[in-house]
Amino acid sequence: MPPIDAEPQAEAQAASHACTASHDPHDPRPLGVIVLGRGSSGAAAREQLQALAESLRALLPEARIVIAFADRASPSLPEALTQCLPCRQIIVQPLFLPGENALLRWLEKVAQRWRHQQASGAEALAALPPIVFAPGIWQQAALPELLARQIAQAQALPDVTQTTPERWQHDPAAWSTIPPHQRHALLCLGPRCTALGAAALWPQLTERLRACGKLQRGVMALQTSCQYPCNHGPLMIVYPDGIWYGRLNEDAIAHIVDEHLQHGRPLAQYRIHRTGQEPDGDA
Known part of the structure; x- marks a missing residue:
């Protein structure tokens, strides 16, 4: 049997130690939270994610809450992980629908690579906060009930004839050029x-x-x-x-x-x- 590589084993033990240390009730460092969405070419994705982060800060005043995008916008996940430091633990909360298992597995690899770029050696890695990916928004049991309430309230809203511009049938000329x-x-x-x-x-x-x-x-x-x-x-x-x-x-x-x-x-x-x-x- 080939000998066990001591360095990866030590790094794994260091990561395990970091996870245990993160639950220390006397740790004065804040909890880091990353609200993770999908980006877009416009400003709406950023504005909506920032508004949600502001609301979360009011509910979790002792946490350090930042936003990140899986694609098409910044900050990226590695940038957001750096923004969370120093903290005792980092929770990544995916908010996009539909959920993509392959994307989430790859984002976990991104987090691992970020850790190894921040520090080399078991002792340095142990000093970094553990990173946890929370269940995606699509996995929340309360989501169907929330949507049902939204649908019930939407029945009182006006028809699209009252909310669209008068010249809705006319597109800009540039769209045909x-x-x-x-x-x-x-x-x-x-x-x-x-x-x-x-x-x-x-x-x-x-x-x-x-x-x-x-x-x-x-x-x-x-x-x-x-x-x-x-x-x-x-x-x-x-x-x-x-x-x-x-x-x-x-x-x-x-x-x-x-x-x-x-x-x-x-x-x-x-x-x-x-x-x-x-x-x-x-x-």
Whole structure:
């Protein structure tokens, strides 16, 4: 039988010790709570999650409550975990519907990776707070009763003819017009790229394109869900050139906009693949 690796065993014991220590009634550190939702391109998701967090702060005044997004917005889960420090324990409360078991399993891995990025060695890991994922909102037994009350109250609300604009049948002319762009810049804002910092790159991409006059007129910048080679994230694909860029940061976005999207010169230092070519062995 091969020898047991002592370091992982020590780290597991350290994590177990941290979980036990978190229940110390004399621990003065606050409880950390992360309200976890799904992001969107508009402001509504953030505003709604922030409003809910404010209400929770009134109910749990001694807790440190922050918001996070699984995708498409920031702060990401790793950023929110850092915001909770120092605390005695971190509770992650998923709020999205429907629940995705694969996504939740992956988010638990994100939390584990965050722990190991914060500290190395059993002693340092033991000093970090334990992280617990609470049951999702879809698993709450009281949810059907709450929805039934909402449905009963909704029966007294006005018909849509009284709540929609008078010109509801008219759409903006731009919705029927193909923008005069030469390229698509497809930035991945799926869960894995979001955890790697992609959400913070989106406003930088659009603002830099706008500053050089390329937004819409020359480049259509679009958000996508998962592009799949997640370990190379954050990812962006530029079409019709077929250039896949990976491991992006703010400097990379600035260079790609200035060189590739503005002047048509792809940058080899950020490229991980080109459509039509065989992927590299280490790509």
